[in-house]
Amino acid sequence: xxxxxxxxLISLVLLSACAKNDTAExxxxxxxxxTVNGQPIQQSTFDLYVETFAKQSGREVSExxxxxxxxxxxxxxxxxxxxxxxxxxxxxxxxxxxxLSRMNVIVDAALQKYLEDNPVKDEDLKPEYDAQVAAMxxxxxxxxxxxxxxxxxxxxxxxxxxxxxxxxxxxxxSKDSSSSNGGDLGWFTPDSMVKPFADAVVTMQPGxxxxxxxxxxxxxxxxxxxxxxASAPPPFEDVKDRVKVLxxxxxxxxxxxxxxxxxxxxxxxxxxxxxxxxx
Numbered sequence: 630x631x632x633x634x635x636x637x638l639i640s641l642v643l644l645s646a647c648a649k650n651d652t653a654e655x656x657x658x659x660x661x662x663x664t665v666n667g668q669p670i671q672q673s674t675f676d677l678y679v680e681t682f683a684k685q686s687g688r689e690v691s692e693x694x695x696x697x698x699x700x701x702x703x704x705x706x707x708x709x710x711x712x713x714x715x716x717x718x719x720x721x722x723x724x725x726x727x728x729l730s731r732m733n734v735i736v737d738a739a740l741q742k743y744l745e746d747n748p749v750k751d752e753d754l755k756p757e758y759d760a761q762v763a764a765m766x767x768x769x770x771x772x773x774x775x776x777x778x779x780x781x782x783x784x785x786x787x788x789x790x791x792x793x794x795x796x797x798x799x800x801x802x803s804k805d806s807s808s809s810n811g812g813d814l815g816w817f818t819p820d821s822m823v824k825p826f827a828d829a830v831v832t833m834q835p836g837x838x839x840x841x842x843x844x845x846x847x848x849x850x851x852x853x854x855x856x857x858x859a860s861a862p863p864p865f866e867d868v869k870d871r872v873k874v875l876x877x878x879x880x881x882x883x884x885x886x887x888x889x890x891x892x893x894x895x896x897x898x899x900x901x902x903x904x905x906x907x908x
Contacts, residue, residue: 662699665706670699678702740881747884749876757879758865758872765860766819769830772812774798774851775805782842782849789838795853804848812853818860826850 661669679698683690690698717723772795776782785802789795799812807814819827823845833839833854843850865872 663703665703666710670702670706675699675702740884743881743884744877747880749873749880753876754869754872755865757876758868761872761875762862765862767831767857768816768818768860769857770816770855771814771830772796772799772853772855773805773807773814773826774803774812775848776802776851777804777848779842779844779849782851785851786838786840786842789851789853795838813855816858823847826852830854 660672662672662675663670675698679690679695682698712718718727774782774785774795776785781802785798788798796811796813800808802808803812805812819831822830825843825845829839829843829850829852833852835854835856837854839850839852843852
């Protein structure tokens with residue numbers, strides 16, 4: 630039996646069950662895969678159900694699995710219809726969930742149509758790529774000596790100021806695993822380091838050693854910046870599809886902002902939660 634996340638598919642069944650039902654006479658027979666209590670299950674609805682399952686499972690659905698999925702869909706359809714007869718669809722939480730599901734479906738369709746009517750052109754991609762490249766963080770090459778306390782870090786700083794070799798001192802005194810390589814951390818971007826360390830490095834010049842030790846959650850750092858360089862961007866053709874997604878996202882954001890600008894929106898503060906009575 631195929632397994633899938635019911636939460637991701639149940640909205641489809643609930644929406645189809647709560648929508649106005651077509652009678653068997655109004656739907657051509659060749660467009661119906663089954664009837665439930667005299668109501669048709671349309672081929673297009675079931676096809677969407679199968680498509681959703683295929684996307685979730687990441688594999689194609691065989692004919693045998695389609696038969697099993699149809700049985701599952703019928704079972705879910707019966708459960709949904711029984712729930713509606715019992716009045717569950719009118720319960721506030723269920724009603725709100727149905728409304729959100731309906732809105733998600735309509736909004737998704739609307740945004741897809743907007744992109745179809747306003748497609749991203751090839752000439753829109755290169756400017757976005759250039760902007761992303763310009764925003765890429767610089768890379769830094771540094772060494773450090775990590776110790777437990779500030780007094781030790783201060784003493785090491787004085788040794789270095791007196792001409793001690795940084796790599797040899799790191800190999801001897803640093804508690805970090807990089808000590809075996811003279812404290813060399815290789816090339817990195819600031820966002821890959823803890824904030825106090827990154828904040829110190831981005832203010833330094835190549836060849837400079839911190840005059841004051843830097844404290845982080847790992848201990849005290851004495852840092853030497855070896856060099857800095859611009860990040861190497863990936864070739865445009867390699868990331869063209871990802872750039873297109875970024876441009877589409879910006880188009881949609883602009884479209885939604887346009888709708889918001891033309892609408893009258895009044896926000897009201899949410900009511901305070903009702904305190905539970907205590908005994």
